[in-house]
Amino acid sequence: MSKFLRFNTLRNQILLGFMLVMIIVLASVGFFTFGQVSVLLSNNAEKHIQQTAVQATGKLDALLQQINTLTAQVAMSATTQRLLSEEMAGVPISFTDRQLLQQEVRKYEAYATGIRSLELYTADYRRLLPLDDFRLTERVSSEWIDRVDEQMGRLVWFGLDPQNPDGVIAIRSIRLIDQSFSHAGYLMVHIEKSYFELAEATEREMRESMGLFDQSGKTIFSDFPQEVDSRMLLSHVGESITIDGTSYIAIQKQSEATGWTLAILTPMSYVTEGISVLRTTILVSGVVGGLLFLIFTLILSTMITRPILNLIKAMRGARFGTLKTSPITSTTMEIHELNNSYNQMVVDLNELIEVVYEKEILQSRTELKALQAQINPHFLFNTLEAFYWELEDKGEEELAQIVVAMSGLFRYVITKMDEDEWVTLGDELDHAERYLKIMAMRMMDRLSWRIEAxxxxxxxxxPKLLIQPLVENAILHGVEQRVGPGTVILRVEQASRPGFTRVTVQDDGPGMDQERLRYLYAVMRKGHVSATKGHGIGMVNVERRLRLSFDSSTEGLEIKSEKGQGTTVSFEIPNEYGSDMSHEDDTYRG
Structure with missing residues (x-):
């Protein structure tokens, strides 16, 4: 029985059902469609792409041959040959001859389509046509001129005109026929970019898009649906590429005559026009698979939900009384374990209910004691308030003000312990002022003080109670250790760093030597004071609270002291930091 439960798991049941469904559906679809669709798509795509590439390449070659024939006729014409031959013989071409040559060239331009202009140059790069003094080296680079010379009279396609991107230029050297084909000059043809449009408008709407790029990747002609980076396009040759939400197959063919690249984008939708067979097969397989999936799902859901429903009935019965365990009725491992877990949970809950009941009684007693403990601070404040009014009635105004300061001092320290421990510098200065008033009364004429803020x-x-320990330390170790009266100055001002405030506590006590100063810095870095020495506890606490509250925004306490010169303790804090402070009226001022 245990061996059967080990394999009769819910996971195995679901896995077996889904596996049967997936095997049936995938086997049916794959076996029926693989052979037909693969052959159909392969033949269709190959036939279409090859036909498109052949047609586009043939048309491009025809356009290039037309330009080649035209420029050859101009270069070999009698007028051109005669004038350049005289130029090579040292006889300069007159302006009248240049006009005659211009008329001869214009005849060829008139019968050609797409040619914007023909330019004629001498062997030393002077321009004969048009009638100006422009030089060939100012139109193209010397690298291209050398390439033209190497071709020995054949037409060299330059690509986009660097001075006019709307046109394409090609250059050929002119050879004198009656002088053993010696080099006599150059012929440049400037062609409109529209001359290289390879597809008709009706073809573009239904089928492929074409683009022609020169050697540097610049676009000569393109009817792509949007601007396409030629480098990205040429790097996806033979692959699928998505442009403006439409998938295409990219192919390319390079022209041997020009070195240009012809790129063709064929829509995937056109290539896969025969996909209807696959669609029908998928629909049939989907229907069959859906029916099988439904049947197996019903069977599996019945097997799973029946024992779970029994467990739900047992859980619902727990709402009407004490939690009770449920009998185990399922042989499935997961359901069996779920039932065991529920029964164990019922036992644990019954024990927790008893424990919680006892804790509630203990909590009620604790809250009662806490309410009683709250009476003590209120009693202290009420007593100080009674002292104040009694002293006011007797005319003891100075003592009355001291009582008010003590009441504010206690109230600031004791109350609002559950609230945010952050206050404003104004609250801290008022608290320090109350403390200084009380200490001034105790020390009589020995203590004078002032607050500059x-x-x-x-x-x-x-943080709350950050300044008062420093003031206390200045009185205890500064003024009280001095012979005669002393002064404590508490100063708050804008720091030299923008966005920071500097707090300084200064006394004119006996000061410290360098050894004592190094000891204070050492205990502040350590973070605690040894029990044997016990000096500097207040400063160590302030240093730790600064580090914990402001992280790296503060450099901690800065102590300056010399023997007999007093002591100055200061720190800098950012103006905006810590808890969100509500800038309401000060509730601590007494």
Whole structure:
């Protein structure tokens, strides 16, 4: 029985059902369609692409041959040969002869289509036609001129005109027939780009798109549906490429005469016109597979849901009383384990209910004690308030103000412990002022103090109780250690760094030597003070809170002190940092 449960799992049942469905559907579709569709697509695509390439190449060769024939006639004409022969013999061509030559060339231009102009140059690159003093070296580079010389009178196709991108130029050298075909000059033909359109408008709408690119990849002619990068197009030759949401097959053919590349994009939809056979096969296979899938799904769902429904009935019964276990009725491993897990959960829940009940009783007692503990701070504040009014009635205004300062001091430290521990610098300065008032009363004439703060700095957020320990430290280790009266100055101002505020606590006490100063920096870096020495606890705590609250935005405490010169402790904090501070009225001011 255990061996049967090991293999009779829900995963195996679902896997077996889906596997049967997929094998039946894929075998039917693949066996029926593979042979017919592969042959159909292969023959259709090969026939169409080859036919298109042959036709386009033949038409391009015919256009190129027309230009080649025309330029050859101009170069071999009697007038051209005679004038260039005289030029080679040292007899300059007169302006009248140039006009005569221009008329001769215009006759050829009149009977040719697509030719914008013909330009004639001497062997030393001077232009004879048109009638100006332009030089061949100013039209094309010397590299191309050398290439023309190497071709010995054959037409060399340059590509797009660098001075006029709307046209294409080709050059051939002129050879004198009666002088052993010696080099006598150059003939340049300037052709319109529209001359190389290889497809009619009706053909473009239904079938392929064509593009003609020169040796540098610049477009001479293109009827692609949108602008296409020639390098990207030529890198996908023989592959499928998507342009403007339409898939194409890209092929190319290079012209031997010009070195140009003819690229043809054939729509995939046109190539696969015979795909209807595949579509019908897929539909039939889909219907058959869908029926089989439905049957097996019904069987599997019945096998799965029946034991689960029994478990659901047991769970619903738990709403009406104590949780009870469910009997095991399924032989499927997963359902069997699910039922066991439910029964174990019922046992655990019954135990948790009892534990929670006891914890609620304990929590109620704890809350009662917490409410009683809250009476103590209120009693302290009410007592201080009564002292204040009593002193006011007796005219003891100075003592009354001290009581108010003590009340504000306690209220600032004790209250709102559950709220955000961030306050404003204004709150901290008011708290330090109350502390200084109390200490001034205790020390009488030995302590004088003042607070200097920019109004804009009072809204800067800081952690609570950050400044008071430094003021306390200045009084304890500065003023009280001094013979005679002393002064404590608390200054808040804009730092030299933009966006930062500087807080400084200064006293005129006995100061510290360098050894004591190095010790303070060492314990601040360590983060705690040893129990045997115990000095600098307040400064260590302030240093740690600065590092924890402002991360790398602060450099910590900066201590400056010399023996007999007093001590200055300062730090810089960013103006915007920490918890979101509501700029409401100060609730801590007493």
């Amino acid at each position: 920019d109004e804009d700095c009072r809204r800067v957020p800081v």
